[in-house]
Amino acid sequence: xxxxxxxxxxxxxxxxxxxxxxxxxxxxxxxxxxxxxxxxxxxxxxxxxxxxxxxxxxxxxxxxxxxxxxxxxxxxxxxxxxxxxxxxxxxxxxxxxxxxxxxxxxxxxxxxxxxxxxxxxxxxxxxxxxxxxxxxxxxxxxxxxxxxxxxxxxxxxxxxxxxxxxxxxxxxxxxxxxxxxxxxxxxxxxxxxxxxxxxxxxxxxxxxxxxxxxxxxxxxxxxxxxxxxxxxxxxxxxxxxxxxxxxxxxxxxxxxxxxxxxxxxxxxxxxxxxxxxxxxxxxxxxxxxxxxxxxxxxxxxxxxxxxxxxxxxxxxxxxxxxxxxxxxxxxxxxxxxxxxxxxxxxxxxxxxxxxxxxxxxxxxxxxxxxxxxxxxxxxxxxxxxxxxxxxxxxxxxxxxxxxxxxxxxxxxxxxxxxxxxxxxxxxxxxxxxxxxxxxxxxxxxxxxxxxxxxxxxxxxxxxxxxxxxxxxxxxxxxxxxxxxxxxxxxxxxxxxxxxxxxxxxxxxxxxxxxxxxxxxxxxxxxxxxxxxxxxxxxxxxxxxxxxxxxxxxxxxxxxxxxxxxxxxxxxxxxxxxxxxxxxxxxxxxxxxxxxxxxxxxxxxxxxxxxxxxxxxxxxxxxx
Numbered sequence: 147x148x149x150x151x152x153x154x155x156x157x158x159x160x161x162x163x164x165x166x167x168x169x170x171x172x173x174x175x176x177x178x179x180x181x182x183x184x185x186x187x188x189x190x191x192x193x194x195x196x197x198x199x200x201x202x203x204x205x206x207x208x209x210x211x212x213x214x215x216x217x218x219x220x221x222x223x224x225x226x227x228x229x230x231x232x233x234x235x236x237x238x239x240x241x242x243x244x245x246x247x248x249x250x251x252x253x254x255x256x257x258x259x260x261x262x263x264x265x266x267x268x269x270x271x272x273x274x275x276x277x278x279x280x281x282x283x284x285x286x287x288x289x290x291x292x293x294x295x296x297x298x299x300x301x302x303x304x305x306x307x308x309x310x311x312x313x314x315x316x317x318x319x320x321x322x323x324x325x326x327x328x329x330x331x332x333x334x335x336x337x338x339x340x341x342x343x344x345x346x347x348x349x350x351x352x353x354x355x356x357x358x359x360x361x362x363x364x365x366x367x368x369x370x371x372x373x374x375x376x377x378x379x380x381x382x383x384x385x386x387x388x389x390x391x392x393x394x395x396x397x398x399x400x401x402x403x404x405x406x407x408x409x410x411x412x413x414x415x416x417x418x419x420x421x422x423x424x425x426x427x428x429x430x431x432x433x434x435x436x437x438x439x440x441x442x443x444x445x446x447x448x449x450x451x452x453x454x455x456x457x458x459x460x461x462x463x464x465x466x467x468x469x470x471x472x473x474x475x476x477x478x479x480x481x482x483x484x485x486x487x488x489x490x491x492x493x494x495x496x497x498x499x500x501x502x503x504x505x506x507x508x509x510x511x512x513x514x515x516x517x518x519x520x521x522x523x524x525x526x527x528x529x530x531x532x533x534x535x536x537x538x539x540x541x542x543x544x545x546x547x548x549x550x551x552x553x554x555x556x557x558x559x560x561x562x563x564x565x566x567x568x569x570x571x572x573x574x575x576x577x578x579x580x581x582x583x584x585x586x587x588x589x590x591x592x593x594x595x596x597x598x599x600x601x602x603x604x605x606x607x608x609x610x611x612x613x614x615x616x617x618x619x620x621x622x623x624x625x626x627x628x629x630x631x632x633x634x635x636x637x638x639x640x641x642x643x644x645x646x647x648x649x650x651x652x653x654x655x656x657x658x659x660x661x662x663x664x665x666x667x668x669x670x671x672x673x674x675x676x677x678x679x680x681x682x683x684x685x686x687x688x689x690x691x692x693x694x695x696x697x698x699x700x701x702x703x704x705x706x707x708x709x710x711x712x713x714x715x716x717x718x719x720x721x722x723x724x725x726x727x728x729x730x731x732x733x734x735x736x737x738x739x740x741x742x743x744x745x746x747x748x749x750x751x752x753x754x755x756x757x758x759x760x761x762x763x764x765x766x767x768x769x
Contacts, residue, residue, distance in 0.1 A: 171257035437709025473510030480762020
């Protein structure tokens with residue numbers, strides 16, 4: 147059993163009652179204090195034979211008393227020796243304050259019975275300004291003990307990593323080195339870790355000392371990588387950064403300029419998990435991005451082209467008959483056909499002067515349609531409706547089953563020489579563009595009347611575009627003013643202003659350009675008098691090698707292209723020529739010594755091409 151202490155507030159031991167607990171000898175301890183007002187006095191007793199036997203107790207101190215004596219009775223209990231050490235100390239303000247005075251250890255023996263002579267302990271400290279705080283010299287916290295305005299020291303916090311936040315408190319009048327005024331640092335050896343900042347590492351550690359780990363990093367939320375592949379946000383253990391886990395592999399896309407569903411190796415179209423970028427493909431076996439009829443994914447067909455990209459045209463076919471066929475013709479004089487518009491199968495529309503309009507049926511017979519006009523050009527929509535452009539300011543349209551057409555007469559006497567249309571994406575009426583001989587270009591969206599949209603001011607003979615109006619090109623000859631500046635080409639202005647004059651290569655200025663075909667935004671072809679053939683590649687016009695014609699007066703009347711390796715032209719000598727990107731050959735030879743001229747070509751695919759011309763001539767390549 148341990149000793150216990152009883153503290154009493156007495157001025158002399160004799161006046162204190164020992165009570166019922168005194169069953170053996172006791173020590174009488176008197177603690178005298180002076181020079182200050184102790185906030186707390188504590189007495190400690192230690193067994194001299196076993197220092198682990200130690201106990202202490204606070205003693206009540208009269209308030210605001212600068213001098214006095216406190217008496218404490220020490221009773222011995224079983225298990226302790228009689229020889230003990232007795233000491234005392236005082237603290238500022240309360241029992242948690244700074245230790246300001248301490249006595250030495252006094253060795254004494256506890257008598258077997260009765261009370262020992264008093265053991266006197268002395269506690270002395272100086273509080274000059276009597277403010278309750280002892281001077282620092284005496285172990286207190288008063289920074290200036292002669293000034294009531296300056297009392298206690300400030301509390302600073304040890305700031306080992308100098309991040310402005312400390313941990314252990316440090317009492318001092320003036321801020322010591324490597325301390326801070328703010329506390330709360332939970333990792334004082336890392337300047338990056340302290341309160342009032344966001345979690346900056348993904349490491350299952352508390353970076354801002356708020357008791358939470360990675361709380362603001364949205365772990366488990368959806369994330370995306372540089373390829374827009376979605377995953378789950380998680381910690382990256384390699385660098386305490388973030389990782390987007392569980393992502394699918396992105397798809398590598400390749401540029402598909404011709405829209406055939408096949409791209410080209412080396413033409414990077416992006417790597418992403420997003421939907422397929424416009425103008426790209428996941429395949430890369432295309433050998434010719436200028437033609438949608440050539441690709442490593444295509445089978446070879448009989449059409450003079452290397453469809454499967456193996457380097458040879460029309461190979462590995464059991465048979466390939468490249469001859470053109472003439473449908474049956476009626477008896478008597480045949481009409482002159484100035485225009486042909488194919489439907490991509492076995493049918494076509496034909497139109498010419500003297501109000502001649504007919505639908506060529508699959509059996510080769512003609513179904514006449516009443517349509518008053520001198521027709522120069524034709525275009526057919528996906529629904530099979532034909533649209534006509536003609537002289538004397540007339541335009542017309544006719545459905546496949548119609549017996550007559552619907553006329554639109556501007557009454558301005560202008561000759562519409564070319565027409566091309568673009569089908570509506572919603573299946574409605576197409577929008578058409580037509581060019582005139584006095585240098586005007588009209589947009590026509592039936593049933594509204596045509597409206598003039600451009601006036602290049604040259605004699606325009608043809609107009610064509612591929613996917614949308616931004617690809618439109620009109621050709622002819624600058625002779626309206628009588629100056630005769632030569633062949634001309636104008637392209638659509640996407641800004642909505644005047645159409646843009648194209649720079650053509652030098653050719654005879656007497657040449658008219660009679661036909662134009664736009665493959666896509668990268669490739670276009672134009673043909674004219676004296677065997678002139680031009681190609682436009684990425685905005686630059688150049689001459690195709692000379693066309694083998696029968697004489698200097700032979701004119702190329704129309705052109706149909708499926709890319710730089712498949713260009714057909716119709717000639718006034720009755721033949722159809724083919725250019726494979728290297729040289730010319732004859733696809734359809736003139737059938738007689740004085741054959742009728744061919745005026746127009748049309749076709750949706752290389753295996754469905756039609757041509758029409760003088761004396762009712764029509765020829766077709768169908769495979």
